[in-house]
Amino acid sequence: MANKPGKRRFGSIRKLPSGRFQIRYPGPDGRMRTGETTYERERDADKALSLLEAKLTAGGWTDPQRAKVKLGDYAAKWIRERTNLRPRTVEIYEGLLRRFVVPHLGNVPLGKIDTAMVREWRVTLIGSGVGSSEVAKSYRFLRAVLMTATDDQIIPRNPCRIRGAGEEKPDERPVLTVAKVFELADLVPERLRALILLSTFASLRWGEAAALRRMDLDLVAGTVSVRQQHVELDSGELIVGPPKSRAGARTVAIPTAIIPALQDHLAEFTGPQPEALVFTGARGARMRRSNFYRASKWVEIRKKIGYPELHFHDLRHTGNTIAASSGASLRDLMERMGHDSVRAALIYQHRTTEADRKIADAMNDKISEVRPDDDEGSSGVPARIG
Structure with missing residues (x-):
């Protein structure tokens, strides 16, 4: 029979029928745990208990049982437990996990993942033709998951320690000249012309523009307020929700030169109710990307203006570039674009209207x-919308 545990200040040691020694000790939660290995000599077991006590005191202890959990299972649970994630973000994370993490690391226990394994995984993704942007996103996702595992004392430190691996270096996107923006706007159907102009010169994201309502436009003050956005999931579901971030909820000044185009659009294509969507499909339904690309003949018209690779998001990029050339401060540009600043406090600062x-x-x-002919509308007097 095994010997009874001896009296000790921390943990206990018992001798097994095999003659080896086994340790038991309380974790941070008070629950007793059995050591992962046994020891030939009692003094070795005593030394192991002393090391465990020191780790617990210093906060460096990790749970050996939880470290056996497989990465794929832990990451899936990690996503489920983040109830503040937006539906689209959840979809993106689940896709990264399914396509790039699980096939390579999904069955590896958390405690077995080290930096060399992460480096080999990343090289494998790159070598198999995965785009640099998706590799960087996958790495950032894995790093976030394993940081939580570190905080939960499952692993001693985050093995994602590859310098620059999470940085995206996308190809330089095209920037249109002002003349090209109007050339593009004049090529799309009339009901889409104002969408092109406002998205460019107010630096709006697609989802922000698609969600605009009549009451969001004040053409006397010359502003557009971003209060919500449309999010299209891969499943086809369209969700109306808050802007991408707290900084995304903003009021943006509109160049007066495009106000006549907005007046004409509202008069002809937007319902009279304050909640009426500004931009809709031909039958009045919510605007979707696929419908826009089809109705605008996007592939054809972007070739006509000499930008065959132009994306809709490049209109916002163009507007941001023009805004930056005005000499405005970084803070004012970040607020206009709806970007979160590195300094989170800037989110709460009052915007500088002037x-x-x-x-x-x-x-x-x-x-x-x-x-020059677009400076004034037919009446020359903008009307308040709302």
Whole structure:
């Protein structure tokens, strides 16, 4: 029979029928745990208990049982437990896990993952033709999952320690000239013209523009307020929700040169109710990317203006570039674009209306250089919308 545990200040040691010694000790939660190995000599077992006690005191202890959990299972649970994630973000994480993490690391216990294994996984993804952007996203996802495992004291430290592996270096996107923006706007059907102009010169994301309602436009003040966005999931489901981030909820000054186009659009294509969507499909339904590309003949018209690889998001990129050329401060640009600043406090700072108007006026000057006839509408007096 095994010997009874001896009296000790921390943990206990018992001698097994085999003659080897086994340790038991309380974890941070008070629950007793059995050592992962046995020892030939009692003093070795005593030394192991002392090391465990030191780790627990210093906060460096990890749970050996939980370290046996497979990465795929832990990562799936990690996603489920983040109830604040947006549906689209959940979809993206699940896709990264399914396509790039599980096939290579899904069955590996958390405690067995080291930096060399992560490095080999990343090289394998690159070598198999996975795009650099998706490799970087996958690495950032894995790093976030394993950081939680570190915080949960499952592993001693995060093995994702490859410098620069999470940085994306996308290809340089095209920036249109103001003249090209109007050329593009003049090629799409009339009901889509204002969408092109507003998305560019107010630096709107697709989902933000698609979700705009009549009450979001104030053409007397010359502003557009971003209060919500449309999110299209891979399943085809369309979700109406808050902007991408707290910084995404914003009011943006509009160049006066495009206000006549907005007035015409509202009069002809937007319902009179304050909640009416500004931009809709031909039958009045919510605008979807696929419907826009089909209705606008996007593939054809982008070739006509000499930008065959142009994406809709490049319109926002163009607007951001023009805004930056106005000489506005970094803070004012970040607020106009709806970006979260590295300094989170900037999210809560009151926007500088005068600086934002200077951005819009600088845009207006550039537009007027190439479109002098667009400065005024038929009446010359903008009307308040709401």
